[in-house]
Every structure is written in structure tokens, then in C-alpha cells.
Amino acid sequence: GAVVSQHPSRVICKSGTSVKIECRSLDFQATTMFWYRQFPKQSLMLMATSNEGSKATYEQGVEKDKFLINHASLTLSTLTVTSAHPEDSSFYICSASTVPGNYGYTFGSGTRLTVV
């Protein structure tokens, strides 16, 4: 079945530094990838949608200059948290769809980011 690999699973960084999270589709080509954020004991909130070869679409309230998304190939999307602050500490999880309309099945294992 379709597998999405997300790395790293955990990362601790210092305030003011940048962190890159990778989301790879291992055995399929992902035309669209989604990035979600989940604060402790809360729900998953969609941050942005990325389509291969085009700019990401950000949800309202998500700073696109802070959360840089690159979907340069059909198997890789990256989320870079720039100038991280403690309030960016969260669980970030990606999801991928194989073709339009075929979505919701496959999520990465998530990245727990702690900014100190």
C-alpha cells in the first residue's frame, strides 16, 4: 500500500533557528501533499496544500514566510519552519494523495518539534 515517510520524527531546536521536515512518498507519486499542525491534546489543523511544481496554498492565518513549503518532485515535499519560536512547538504531520480525489488514506508518522 501507499506509504509516506516523514523525517525527522522528533527534533529539538534553539529559538531563532530553522528546521526542515521532509515528507516522502515511498512507493507512489504524490501529486498533492498536505501539511497539518497539531498542538497538544488538540485537533489537526490544515496549514497548507502543496502541489508538485507549483506554489503552496496556505490556510488563513498561516504565515507563508515562516512556514516554507517546497514540493519539488512527485515524491518529496518539505516544510521549513524558519526562525522558530517556542510557540511553534507542535506536532507536524503530512499527508499525500496519489491522484486528485484519492486522498485521506496516507499520513506520515509525524514530527514532534520542540523549540527551546
Added chain:
Amino acid sequence: AQKVTQAQTEISVVEKEDVTLDCVYETRDTTYYLFWYKQPPSGELVFLIRRNSFDEQNEISGRYSWNFQKSTSSFNFTITASQVVDSAVYFCALGRNRDDKIIFGKGTRLHILP
């Protein structure tokens, strides 16, 4: 507006009891999808089911069953003969056909007590 409501924040049941997790959704779309996911303490999201708006048949998969009723905009999830391993947070979600976005409910934390 699109919305998913999971009114039960937390549920505790004793092992082997049946438990139903409620989900009510709101959408103006005629074509949409409904999902249930399990999130164990490790954090990963486990896909359980996807249903499209035109398929109201109930689904059974082992100890899991789902009841989709468009008339009440509900998509409830029942675990029969619960087990300790079922302890997790369960999310109901609504998917939009036009752009594939998924909107999650707030989740229900389920504790199965031995």
C-alpha cells in the same frame, strides 16, 4: 461552513464493553467524504475508513462498525467488545471533493480499562 463535531471529549469503558463514538458534520457540498482515524499515543494517524456522501451503507470491519446517516448528518463509529489496544484518540473528519481538504473534528479520547 464546513464543520465536524465530536461532542464526546473523553470516554472510559471497561474492556469488552461496546462503545460508540459520535460524529456530526456540517457541509453545503453535495459530494463529500467522511473519515475516521485513530491516533495512538505514538502520534501517527491511522486511517480507518473513508465514505463518500453517496454511499450510506453501514460498514463493518471486524470489531469496528460505522453508521452513516445523511438525514442526521452523522457518521458514528462503534467498537464492539473493546480491547485495551483500542485506547487512543479517534478523529472524525470531513473531506471536500473540490479541493481534497480534510477538516478534522476535535477528537474523542477513548480509554479502555482492563
